[in-house]
Amino acid sequence: MGKTLFDKVWDSHVVTQIEGGPSVLYIDRHLIHEVTSPQAFAGLDQRGIQVFRPQNTVATPDHNVPTLDQHLSIKDQLSRIQVNKLTENTKKHGIQLFGLTHKYQGIVHVIGPELGLTQPGMTIVCGDSHTSTHGAFGSVAFGIGTSEVEMVLATQCILQPKPKKMRITINGKLGKGVTSKDIILYIISKISTSGATGYFVEYAGSAFTGLSMEGRMTVCNMTIEMGARGGLIAPDEVTFEYIKGREYAPKGKDWDKKLEYWKSLKTDKDAVFDKELVYDAADIEPMITYGTNPGMGKGITGSIPSLSELQETERPTFQKSMKYMNFEPGSKLIGKPVDYVFLGSCTNGRIEDLRAFANFVKGKKKADSITAWIVPGSKQVEKQAKEEGIDKILEEAGFEFRQPGCSACLAMNEDKIPEGKYAVSTTNRNFEGRQGPGARTMLASPLTAAAVAITGKITDPREFLAEV
Amino acid sequence: MSIEKFITLKSPCVPLPIENVDTDQIIPARFLKATTRDGFGENLFRDWRYDKQNQPVSDFVLNNSLYSGKILVAGKNFGSGSSREHAAWAIHDYGFKVVVSSFFADIFKNNALNNGLLPVQVSEGFLKKIFNEIQKDTKVLVEVNLENQTITILSTGEKESFEINNYKKECLLNGYDDIDYLLSIKDKIVEFEQSRTV
Numbered sequence A: 001m002g003k004t005l006f007d008k009v010w011d012s013h014v015v016t017q018i019e020g021g022p023s024v025l026y027i028d029r030h031l032i033h034e035v036t037s038p039q040a041f042a043g044l045d046q047r048g049i050q051v052f053r054p055q056n057t058v059a060t061p062d063h064n065v066p067t068l069d070q071h072l073s074i075k076d077q078l079s080r081i082q083v084n085k086l087t088e089n090t091k092k093h094g095i096q097l098f099g100l101t102h103k104y105q106g107i108v109h110v111i112g113p114e115l116g117l118t119q120p121g122m123t124i125v126c127g128d129s130h131t132s133t134h135g136a137f138g139s140v141a142f143g144i145g146t147s148e149v150e151m152v153l154a155t156q157c158i159l160q161p162k163p164k165k166m167r168i169t170i171n172g173k174l175g176k177g178v179t180s181k182d183i184i185l186y187i188i189s190k191i192s193t194s195g196a197t198g199y200f201v202e203y204a205g206s207a208f209t210g211l212s213m214e215g216r217m218t219v220c221n222m223t224i225e226m227g228a229r230g231g232l233i234a235p236d237e238v239t240f241e242y243i244k245g246r247e248y249a250p251k252g253k254d255w256d257k258k259l260e261y262w263k264s265l266k267t268d269k270d271a272v273f274d275k276e277l278v279y280d281a282a283d284i285e286p287m288i289t290y291g292t293n294p295g296m297g298k299g300i301t302g303s304i305p306s307l308s309e310l311q312e313t314e315r316p317t318f319q320k321s322m323k324y325m326n327f328e329p330g331s332k333l334i335g336k337p338v339d340y341v342f343l344g345s346c347t348n349g350r351i352e353d354l355r356a357f358a359n360f361v362k363g364k365k366k367a368d369s370i371t372a373w374i375v376p377g378s379k380q381v382e383k384q385a386k387e388e389g390i391d392k393i394l395e396e397a398g399f400e401f402r403q404p405g406c407s408a409c410l411a412m413n414e415d416k417i418p419e420g421k422y423a424v425s426t427t428n429r430n431f432e433g434r435q436g437p438g439a440r441t442m443l444a445s446p447l448t449a450a451a452v453a454i455t456g457k458i459t460d461p462r463e464f465l466a467e468v
Numbered sequence B: 001m002s003i004e005k006f007i008t009l010k011s012p013c014v015p016l017p018i019e020n021v022d023t024d025q026i027i028p029a030r031f032l033k034a035t036t037r038d039g040f041g042e043n044l045f046r047d048w049r050y051d052k053q054n055q056p057v058s059d060f061v062l063n064n065s066l067y068s069g070k071i072l073v074a075g076k077n078f079g080s081g082s083s084r085e086h087a088a089w090a091i092h093d094y095g096f097k098v099v100v101s102s103f104f105a106d107i108f109k110n111n112a113l114n115n116g117l118l119p120v121q122v123s124e125g126f127l128k129k130i131f132n133e134i135q136k137d138t139k140v141l142v143e144v145n146l147e148n149q150t151i152t153i154l155s156t157g158e159k160e161s162f163e164i165n166n167y168k169k170e171c172l173l174n175g176y177d178d179i180d181y182l183l184s185i186k187d188k189i190v191e192f193e194q195s196r197t198v
């Protein structure tokens, strides 16, 4: 029987298989950040051991960092201590650190790919659930907890049960104004936040192969939101073209050898998945969420479900969520007023997202009622945006362009959406309090976020696109 | 190093009949700034447990003195969202040894097991029974037996078995730690590294 792409990558990294238990999986690339690593380093100290393969780990501070005045010392004491700890720990163990003022600093899932650290066929882990992002390159990438971070630091391996396999196929052409973010929000709305728990998902079909690497990363990034361990897309010319020439990409003979291997990374024709789902690209419209988990999403022209549409067991959780959002079940989404717009995060903080947003708002003005934060995913994204004049376009339209970090995606720094306010956010989680205590988050694509930023209310971006 | 051993536990339960409890609710991000593993229990379910003035929310279950115990019983899809192990630390630090639900998110399950917190997955029907029994008697005892992989509602005698992989079971029963195991096979890991071609 043939093998899936996932099997090929996973199986080639199994050091040994424990009877009736997990695999010992070798990890090629380990990314760390300030929030989930300090206790892991402390564990090594307690055991009196060193990092086993320091060259396989790369570190950057992102979750806690301010998005203004990064050259100054971090004001919040606890954040400062965490970031300093990362510097200390990486220095002590000889790990490469892209610190706060380094030209390569950024959100860990943005810098991995842009530095060429993320490559097809690799196993990649990070103490962060959105590590699934890197699967866009045909790697097996997934988030781990701090005990597992310690395992990787100590032995370059983790113990992991092999997940089941699912394939999601979407063929056809995406409509105007429909982006990769809408595809993934659509899938999650169909299968729920636990619909893929226990699975690793492969995405196939023209709706995915037609995407840029940035678009594929957005899809794989949010795969975790349907409960999956991770998602991946077979590498192709678009992938190779993206990696070529990047700082840590293979060069010369090494490149040729790697390329040959990468080209073999495809699911065999006769491979079998534990579950297969198929959707049609033509059915997807720009999406927005209305509730407090990423599965509570709808096409933007739709309405919030009414109670009668739901199973009885679903109602209490739904009602709790409606109360938190202060939304009326059954009401229309379009036209609801919004207070904040956030463009950024490892889901949609890459250059293509900034371009899409800037193109949309070019020559228009931000609605007075909207506070908008535009946060690039990394120093390199920031630099490129400036080179392309995106910062100017944004300024002219009334937007503020900030410095890189996770920012309002999880509101560990000062960028918090105030209590009770509505935010349309290009991030990945609309959980209660995710963007600040009492904040009300609606997830959407950069295009939808741009349309909202201009009108001050939930708006179908296609209304504007029709003009062009 | 070792984790706490787990063999059997008999305890009343704390019911949380909400579905999709995500790790942002278990421990909000603003409490993740510590650099040690201790003290997270204080902020377990912080935003459900305390209001804006930091006053306990009286109808939240952890503030209700009728309920206590080492078993947290929650609605389906418990622990979704972030990979933060702080969620497992917070639940454990608060004093829970077992979380019962009809469905767990993957990363949470691993994190819990790595910290001696036992996730017990039961059927929807059995979960409902536990909630019902707690409703009748807030002090009803539930027994979790890891060796036999069973969970029993002692008032009714109803019992269900639960799954756990053998390796993890051995670890919990004996208090073994994954890192000790991995360190013990370092030669194999080096051999693997040397055998790789691409």
Ligand code: SF4
Pocket: A062, A063, A107, A108, A109, A128, A130, A345, A346, A347, A405, A406, A409, A410, A427, A428
């Ligand atoms: S941007 Fe958001 S989702 Fe991504 S790593 Fe940062 S906090 Fe996590």
